Amino acid sequence: MISQKSHLANMDVWVQWRENKILEAKKALIETYLPLVDYVSSRLSIGLPKNVSKEDLSSFGVMGLIDAIEKFDYQRGLQFETYASWRIRGAIIDGLRQGDWVPRSVREKAKKIEEAYQVLEQRYLRSVSDTEMSDYLGVSENDFQQMVQDVAVSTVCSIDDPIREEDSETRLSLLIDEKAKNPEFKVNEVYIKETLAKAIERLTEKERTVVSLFYYEELSLSEIAEVMSLSPSRISQLHSKAIQRLKGALSRHKTHLLYD
Template sequence: MHERKASTLSYADVWERWKEHSDLEAKKQLIEQYLHIVDYVSGRLAVGLPKNVSKDDLFSNGVMGLIDAVEKFDYKRGLQFETYASWRVRGAILDGLRQGDWVPRSVREKAKKIEEGYQHLEQQYLRSVTDAEMSEYLNISEKEFQTMLQEVAVMTLCSLEDPIREEESETRLTLLVDEKAKNPDYKVREFFLKDSLTKGIEKLTEKERTVVSLLYYEDLSLSEIAEVMSLSPSRISQLHSKAILRLRGTLEKQRDLLMCND
């Protein structure tokens, strides 16, 4: 870690050559220097994805994100490039997955049914609903419900980073991140959405909140979370799916209210 930090500092002259003099060799050096970010991010995202998703494709999309980060990064602001690049790389990989339409229509439909079920029942009972109540609502057995959660797990991986509205770049995950530069037009909308998301997280079960926290705040992989919580990876995947579908239902309801008031 110390060597990497020292190396980053020593690359200040390379950043200057690239940004101030458009030195393509310097740009190439920077890309090669930070390829480890693509390795790291693509490796973590690969956990839980279907086997038909190529790791080479993840890496290739990640490289495009890294190149974009190198081109847009303002080295004079004194910010950490690694943090900035990680978001760009992650975003590029997720964009590639979405464009590849890697989730079957049947899985999307199941996820929508579960999301709507949580939204309807939690509005009715004003509390977190049990698996038994969800199973009854969906008219399936609890075992079949667990299977459904496992099937939609691959889809919920990207859920917090999907746009809140198709025509906007703002995502659900940005509401969890403290950004200094805010667009004034979104102040009121962000306040209500963030408040809704906070309340949604509070309604999750303790285990679901722990999974969300470890995955999105501590940046652990699903397999690492399984070790921490002494549960099987499949169980962690189910908890993650339930948490995300609940949060999506909460945010969808809030979005509809905001649209009605527009």
């Protein structure tokens, strides 16, 4: 990852591009932040179908980087690397979706699992077992494990996806200047964090470990597999189950969080 100092060191280049539209400055910024594309595409490539090439991911990612450079306002005091990473991630996933990389049947399975976690964990107020999940879904435990494995590649989502299916507001619209947060946004932000914290507490120990290592320590799933002495496919499955649990928890409070 590019260090925070890099943004400050390139402030004059940002000025040249944003204020004077000097194309050489834009080119310099693209070259400077290209490592972000490799970083994001490498993390997203874990668990994707073999027919998805790293070159395709990088190509989509570069388009996202260029879009980020064109739209970023350096005067707002935000960190470009964070903003660009989301844009790159969104561009890659949108590009993959246009290529129909996840079959409808897989998306339907993912939705069923998410809804099942939502219903059962609200009912029992605890982490539910695979047996309870398979009973609720009316499948064997082996079939449930296969379902989880099948949806592992669909646990990424685009920043440009609508927050609610019937609305046009996207996750990107929530990236508001830290200096301009209104009270309602601050309350929602705190509530979201509390909801996620409680949901994470309900994950199994192995699921919490995977989430921590992947999102906080930024290890790849293959590296996590080595740390936990498990197979990469098992780590992918644990990650998928954790994400479905968390999505289910957020879905229960979605209306309150965004429209209360």
